[in-house]
Amino acid sequence: MIEHIELFFKSIFIDNMVFAVFLGMCSYLAVSKKVATAVGLGAAVIFVLAITVPLNWLLDQYLLQPGALVWLGPEFAEYDLGFLSFIMFIATIATMVQLVEIVVEKFSPSLYNSLGIFLPLIAVNCAILGGSLFMQSREIETLGLAVNYGISSGIGWFLAILAIAAIREKIRYSNVPAPLRGLGITFIVTGLMGIGFLSFGGMLTGGDEEVEEAPKEVVVEATEIEKEVPNQLKIVN
């Protein structure tokens, strides 16, 4: 359980897809002019990542890893189809996006219309392929963790594009120098946000070390103070 929570927060804040590894920057820059469209695209990215990362994990486990083909028969134990990863991942992503598009169009035409061109464009968003490739290179261990990773990376990307869209809407009324207007200032602001997100790097360092000893409880024993109160009645004459 703890590793799920750790992976969740790590993927959103520390390994944020936009600020730490710069995935999905093209659509991030192009779509962040209004908050409403940014939210739509962010939600679509979360959805597609949540589906494709576990699917590609299954492919990686049972087809692509060295020795993965053992389930076909023991003589296949030495095959290493790792070099096919790129083509298989991108094929599943393109197919899944196409499927999602068809399903969304059938069951929720209003959602389909509001997403518009973004849904097919997601297939070539490097954040999606990047999610699967990082899942492979970081050797995520279980299907549950893969789902977790997909959703949390998506949420990280969503947070980033939401923040930059909100900022861009506000700075449209600011006095940005002409050559920096639009794209230039967005780059710089994103860089500053990235610096801010670096501060999350210290968030989970406690988890990797040995569990610290519980701080010793300082017990204050109430010592009974025995007072001998001499009850001496002095009769003063």
Add this chain to the structure above:
Amino acid sequence: MGLLSKKDAKLITDPLADNNPITIQVLGICSALAITAELKASLVMGVAVLFVLGIGNVVISLMRNIIPSKIRIIVQLIVVASLVIIVDQVLKAYAYELSKTLSVFVGLIITNCIIMGRFEAFALGNGPWKSFLDGIGNALGYAVILIVVGFFRELLGSGTLFGVPVLGDPIEKTGLYSTGYENNGFMLMPPMALIIVGLIIWVQRSRNTTLIED
């Protein structure tokens, strides 16, 4: 081959400045930022994109009349993915250390928007020779930005260029370090790449005011 005609030469020189894929067309940003902490990695990435875009453009251009429109994107993805697999395997064989530094970003060349962008914008509508030149031009424009960013990041961040110390020895305090100069380790962090590209855009648009957005 002879000299390129004026129009053809423009296909190569335009993306180097006025129609730069990264700073003007806003494509290919992801890898431009992530791997430019070392000049060597930037150069290798530039060469890889040159290979994939040049050959990819030619292949797509040759096939442009027989690709059905509905599966256009899938065909493009397959062509790019195959070329990138070749690049990845060559890198792993001849420059293993570098392939570890570049890690997933070699694979991400597949979704590099410059490649798909040029396929859609140019290769699908023009002949193979022009597409090849366009591919080379855009890849060079991309490589130029990568090299500039990589140059500043490596120089200011670790005082080296291509791994060779050029400002003196930081531990022995020779060269520039004897005046009290310290390496700006922050330059090696990802956010600085974004800020450097922002500054490049500033310079570019100041020199060519037609590029300013409203």
